[in-house]
Amino acid sequence: xxxxxxxTDSTLCIGCKACEVACKEWNEVxxxxxxxxxxxxxxxxxxxxxxxxxxxxVEHEASIGAGGNAPDLMTWQFSSDVCKHCENAGCLExxxxxxxxxxxxxxxxxxxxICNGCGYCVVTxxxxxxxxxxxxxxxxxxxxxxxxxxxxxxxxxxxxxxxxxxLFGNLDELERAADRRIxxxxxxxxxxxxxxxxxxxxxxxxxxxFLVRGDPKNYNLPPDPVVPTTLLRPAWNxxxxxxxxxxxxxxxxxxxxxxx
Amino acid sequence: MADGKLExxxxxxxxxxxxxxxxKLERMALRNLKWLVVRDYVETETATFWRDSxxxxxxxxxxxxxxxxxxxxxxxxxxxxxxxxxxxxRLLQFRQKAIEPPGDARxxxxxxxxxxxxxxxxxxxRPRDAGLRAxxxxxxDDDAEEVLREIQGWHNxxxxxxxxxxxGGGAHRSSFIAHRLVKDFSELKNDGSTTCGxxxxxxxxxGENKANKREPRGRYGHGWxxxxxxxxxxxxxxxxxxxxxxxxxxxxxxxxxxDAKGEWTGDDVPDLTGENPPGSKDDAxxxxxxxxxxxxxxxxxxxxxxxxxxxxxLESNIANTLYPRQAKNPAAxxxxxxxxxxxxxxxxxxxxxxxxxxxxxxxxxxxxxxxLSHLAELQPELFAEISPELAxxxxxxxxxxxxxxxxxxxxxxxxxxxxxxxxxxxxxxxVHHVGLPYHWGYRGLVRGDIVNDLIAISEEPNVRIxxxxxxxxNIRKSDVTRHPEPRRRRRISVETLRFAQGDEVLRWR
Numbered sequence: 001x002x003x004x005x006x007x008t009d010s011t012l013c014i015g016c017k018a019c020e021v022a023c024k025e026w027n028e029v030x031x032x033x034x035x036x037x038x039x040x041x042x043x044x045x046x047x048x049x050x051x052x053x054x055x056x057x058v059e060h061e062a063s064i065g066a067g068g069n070a071p072d073l074m075t076w077q078f079s080s081d082v083c084k085h086c087e088n089a090g091c092l093e094x095x096x097x098x099x100x101x102x103x104x105x106x107x108x109x110x111x112x113x114i115c116n117g118c119g120y121c122v123v124t125x126x127x128x129x130x131x132x133x134x135x136x137x138x139x140x141x142x143x144x145x146x147x148x149x150x151x152x153x154x155x156x157x158x159x160x161x162x163x164x165x166x167l168f169g170n171l172d173e174l175e176r177a178a179d180r181r182i183x184x185x186x187x188x189x190x191x192x193x194x195x196x197x198x199x200x201x202x203x204x205x206x207x208x209x210f211l212v213r214g215d216p217k218n219y220n221l222p223p224d225p226v227v228p229t230t231l232l233r234p235a236w237n238x239x240x241x242x243x244x245x246x247x248x249x250x251x252x253x254x255x256x257x258x259x260x
Numbered sequence: 261m262a263d264g265k266l267e268x269x270x271x272x273x274x275x276x277x278x279x280x281x282x283x284k285l286e287r288m289a290l291r292n293l294k295w296l297v298v299r300d301y302v303e304t305e306t307a308t309f310w311r312d313s314x315x316x317x318x319x320x321x322x323x324x325x326x327x328x329x330x331x332x333x334x335x336x337x338x339x340x341x342x343x344x345x346x347x348x349x350r351l352l353q354f355r356q357k358a359i360e361p362p363g364d365a366r367x368x369x370x371x372x373x374x375x376x377x378x379x380x381x382x383x384x385x386r387p388r389d390a391g392l393r394a395x396x397x398x399x400x401d402d403d404a405e406e407v408l409r410e411i412q413g414w415h416n417x418x419x420x421x422x423x424x425x426x427x428g429g430g431a432h433r434s435s436f437i438a439h440r441l442v443k444d445f446s447e448l449k450n451d452g453s454t455t456c457g458x459x460x461x462x463x464x465x466x467g468e469n470k471a472n473k474r475e476p477r478g479r480y481g482h483g484w485x486x487x488x489x490x491x492x493x494x495x496x497x498x499x500x501x502x503x504x505x506x507x508x509x510x511x512x513x514x515x516x517x518x519d520a521k522g523e524w525t526g527d528d529v530p531d532l533t534g535e536n537p538p539g540s541k542d543d544a545x546x547x548x549x550x551x552x553x554x555x556x557x558x559x560x561x562x563x564x565x566x567x568x569x570x571x572x573x574l575e576s577n578i579a580n581t582l583y584p585r586q587a588k589n590p591a592a593x594x595x596x597x598x599x600x601x602x603x604x605x606x607x608x609x610x611x612x613x614x615x616x617x618x619x620x621x622x623x624x625x626x627x628x629x630x631x632l633s634h635l636a637e638l639q640p641e642l643f644a645e646i647s648p649e650l651a652x653x654x655x656x657x658x659x660x661x662x663x664x665x666x667x668x669x670x671x672x673x674x675x676x677x678x679x680x681x682x683x684x685x686x687x688x689x690x691v692h693h694v695g696l697p698y699h700w701g702y703r704g705l706v707r708g709d710i711v712n713d714l715i716a717i718s719e720e721p722n723v724r725i726x727x728x729x730x731x732x733x734n735i736r737k738s739d740v741t742r743h744p745e746p747r748r749r750r751r752i753s754v755e756t757l758r759f760a761q762g763d764e765v766l767r768w769r
Binding site: 015016017020021024025030031032033034035036038040041043044059073074076 | 619620621633634635636637638639640641643658659674676678679680682705706
């Protein structure tokens with residue numbers, strides 16, 4: 001089975017939130033509360049147990065060539081965020097029950113009937129995606145529409161996206177499409193367009209990657225996401241060294257300490 | 261209605277208590293009706309104005325004094341009934357019923373058919389009922405295709421063919437397929453031999469219901485739906501070819517003159533026929549105009565023509581540079597009266613410009629979106645967008661409650677302070693803008709003040725639309741907030757809150 005992915009092109013996003021609604025509709029995700037944030041048009045604010053797609057509204061200083069705005073007007077950029085389905089997934093590696101698995105599509109999937117709600121995955125996700133539901137205890141996140149993919153359909157968000165900002169397909173084909181799109185944008189003068197796919201970090205690349213403008217940090221995308229389990233080896237090494245030092249110290253105490 | 265001249269009102273798929281200009285005047289006027297029929301798929305603000313409108317809370321309306329008899333009929337939604345959508349691009353798309361409507365909900369068509377039948381049955385012998393007695397009203401209960409056939413038109417004195425009957429899908433439609441359908445509007449005559457509901461739709465049944473087809477072909481999508489007139493996808497497509505009949509652009513060609521056949525042909529249905537070869541007297545692309553040419557100088561038809569020009573809004577603090585002595589459109593109907601007042605121009609009481617608009621997340625007056633959790637949570641509260649400069653001037657910060665007032669009334673909203681809203685230098689002074697989306701009301705999952713209370717009932721002379729984009733307003737920080745902090749509601753299911761009487765009766769999945 002081919003490894004599939006999402007390529008989210010923020011330059012095409014119009015902030016309609018159709019992906020958020022389609023995701024909730026298909027996956028029967030409950031509401032997030034009815035709170036107004038006062039932060040642009042973004043009342044969802046972050047990915048969470050009840051938000052598996054989230055459109056970010058980034059209000060920027062004026063930059064030339066952005067949407068034809070007058071030079072003194074600020075720009076308003078949108079980007080649809082989602083679980084990154086990391087190559088080395090922190091949540092999957094931390095899950096003690098085997099609830100979180102790698103599917104045949106390469107995606108990271110939480111099996112809700114196995115999850116026991118321990119929450120280890122929540123603290124190990126370098127992107128803050130996976131989240132526990134208070135009244136339920138279990139952890140939830142984007143399923144990559146595993147059920148739809150099994151039936152040969154594209155995920156609900158990609159299906160609903162009216163502008164083609166969310167592309168779904170085979171991962172290697174999407175990466176080539178992203179390269180072509182970047183070349184096209186650069187040729188058109190949008191030189192700050194860049195791909196966010198942290199292949200050189202400990203997550204080893206993501207199956208959902210993004211095209212953004214300027215610094216990905218403006219879109220809350222971490223420059224160097226760290227999977228905590230990569231710290232296991234130095235942690236165990238340190239523990240082993242510590243233990244060895246204690247053993248050696250004890251033996252030395254016996255060997256060197258004279259009888260009083 | 262406000263003056264008591266209107267006895268009854270049918271409101272179908274509208275919500276004037278929220279969505280109409282000067283909505284407070286609308287709500288106050290509804291109480292003068294003897295009866296009010298509301299058909300919708302949620303109980304809208306219009307249906308409950310007598311019980312939970314802001315005027316009831318403020319004491320201006322007392323439910324005990326309202327004698328209006330209100331009938332609320334649950335309506336089928338667009339997926340629960342067959343019918344057509346017609347886009348502004350002129351495309352008719354027929355849709356089938358996907359699911360049965362729940363409970364007592366019925367389509368608008370069935371309601372109207374039943375209503376007509378009952379009215380006819382009660383028609384008296386009095387002269388004033390003569391029209392009702394003569395009315396042909398032999399529709400089946402809920403057959404949208406039958407109505408579309410009547411709109412498309414037929415020959416009164418010729419029998420239909422079997423092909424028509426089969427296309428209609430059953431012998432039970434005998435009353436409507438007894439007549440041979442016209443091919444298109446060119447067959448219509450003014451001698452009583454043909455019948456047609458609306459000529460632009462003639463041709464939608466050309467052997468079959470073309471609006472119901474979903475087989476697009478070619479670059480203009482012929483075969484998917486039906487574009488009036490005559491399935492012409494681009495109107496005035498003659499303009500795509502040069503005077504000699506050859507396309508201006510090979511890449512964007514639409515229609516062209518075929519010398520061999522002696523007629524217009526192309527990728528679209530041509531505007532012109534073989535009788536209008538290039539260069540002939542009738543080779544004129546703008547076929548809807550009497551002289552066939554495009555107009556900047558509009559000799560007739562435009563009520564404030566003949567040339568496009570600029571007028572200031574009906575309320576404006578800015579002088580009209582183009583016409584210093586006639587700042588506003590003299591042909592506009594202001595409908596000015598004590599309950600529909602205007603600010604002066606200029607008016608020191610209302611120094612800012614107000615614009616109202618819609619958000620992606622909500623649908624017009626909100627009946628279809630404020631009741632759905634997946635949409636309501638995305639824009640849960642009314643807000644007013646103002647610039648940081650204006651926020652500084654009135655000393656409010658982001659998220660604080662502000663009161664916005666016009667000559668008609670005042671409402672409260674949360675301030676959304678953003679540099680996206682620019683301030684302009686006009687007429688030697690700084691002009692600030694207040695932007696308000698208008699989707700909220702006093703029912704649904706998310707509630708807020710009704711922005712249309714601020715708008716005047718006015719009519720632009722040609723299309724008679726009220727002015728909502730440029731009004732004079734004032735804002736200040738709210739002293740007292742009528743609105744409590746929104747409480748965290750219990751999660752509701754993905755189901756619509758259909759026919760919910762209030763928060764208590766949410767339907768659970």
